[in-house]
Amino acid sequence: MSIPADLKYSDSHEWVRLDADGNATIGITHHAQDLLGDLVFVENPKVGRKLRKGEECGVVESVKAASDIYAPIGGEVVAVNAELETAPEKINQGAYQAWMFKLKPADASEIASLLDAAGYQKLVEAESK
């Protein structure tokens, strides 16, 4: 699957989209869900929680593993995708549609410092070697 060019990526496999309202929408990449396998549980951070870049803020659990989710940028959690509580498989079905949470960025320049699609492609290739 091609890596969307309009998103930014962390090296811990989260994607970030800067929305028109200035908030950042965050999910895990197609590559991440592919490695995890069928997801059975998603734990999102609480709305209102202030996160630092790189902070552990959630868990995705599959039939074979559990992984922590890290905040790709700092900011305050303004929304979470409640649908994932009962339908975590949405992430397997479309990792770039099934967002996990939205942050109000503390410092929007942090987004620019993330990987672009080409950079993330290289990371995935390097990790699969």
Place this chain on the structure above:
Amino acid sequence: MPFIPHTEDDVREMLAAIGVADIDALFDEIPAALKGGAIPGVPGGMKEMDIARLMNERARMDGEYLSFLGAGAYEHHIPAAVWQIATRGEFYSAYTPYQAEASQGTLQLLYEYQSMMASLTALDATNASLYDGASALAEAVLMAVRLHKSSRRVLMPRSVNPRYRDVVRSIVSSQGIEIVEVPFDARSGCLALETLQSHAGKDFAGLVVPQPNFFGNLEDVDGLADWTHAQGALAIGCVNPVSLALLKPPGAWGSAGADIAVGEGQSLGVPLANGGPYFGFMACRQALVRQMPGRIVGRTVDADGHPGYTLTLQAREQHIRRSKATSNICTNQGLAVTAATIHMAILGAEGLRNVAAASHANLQALVERVLRIPGVRRLFSGPVFHETVLGLPRPAAAVLAHLRSRGILGGHDVSTEYPEFGAALLVCATETRTEADLDAYAAALADALAS
């Protein structure tokens, strides 16, 4: 080990095969200075028949006491079928096999156990057991702190079993969790909401609610659970499972129910045995299950649609989550739980209710008798389950020694743990005590206090 199969010839042959002169040579890497040598006072080997005779003699010296001792471990009748079945070869294993393809019987039994405990506690989910009641309470404290996320303090009433409080402190203090002791009301021997008010609005993750508490007293579980929830904290029930056959189960406490319930399972079919092995149980609301420690067995269907059992929610456990696991508990008390499951199945809900009611009635009858003895009083006046604290006119240790000389274990001396009580004794009567036993106790106590 009662039987060692190797003859001297076998041993010689094995040593010859590996080219070693004698058994001591196998341990030659241990420096001589570190070896203990002969232990004075330990005699040489004995014949099987002689050792059996000696052990029987020693066992008789222990005596056969009439017990009114509780304080966390209770003598209940265990139907003969319980251990007859539990020790069948299919169940009697040193290790609990969890492999679904090889252990459907064990897994189904654990699933039945979990279902029974969930029904007894009126909570949604239980694990396959923990080591004992005290460590189960420590796990509940850790779980509450994980769930609460912002506080690492847990309120612990002094009316919780002192041994449990010690164990909890040992386990959680090194993890940066603070146990805040809460006093109980001196008159009622229970937690008072007014006392708790000083903690209102303060930072804490949970309150432990013992039911019945260490003194046998029944706490205002509804009020305590509701107060705790109003503070945004978790209500942790620490309960006696037999009492739940009569009392309101933790899942029904207050308007929302307790969040977590734990306790000692010994009174469900496990004999008193020098402190163990017993087993701890733990139950919680469904929403909290991913923070519950320990093994959990689930029911599912196989590829052909037939029901089957397997461990589930394993991403909580350390073989998957490593340092992020809910606990380092990666096992359960398989054999004790097997006995408990059979015990509950044989008794049934009505049988367990009868046990609880008879225990309560016997304690009431005992109290009635001893209150006729001058100087004996109840320290607290409220309702109790099958245990209560008696105030005595003489130091409890001397009274207990006298009772012991009459073949009676008269109770637990609480004056060291609770010096404010003065001379005081925690006594218990279960369904195993007869009218004659109660009379014997009352007579011996009267003598002990008169002499």
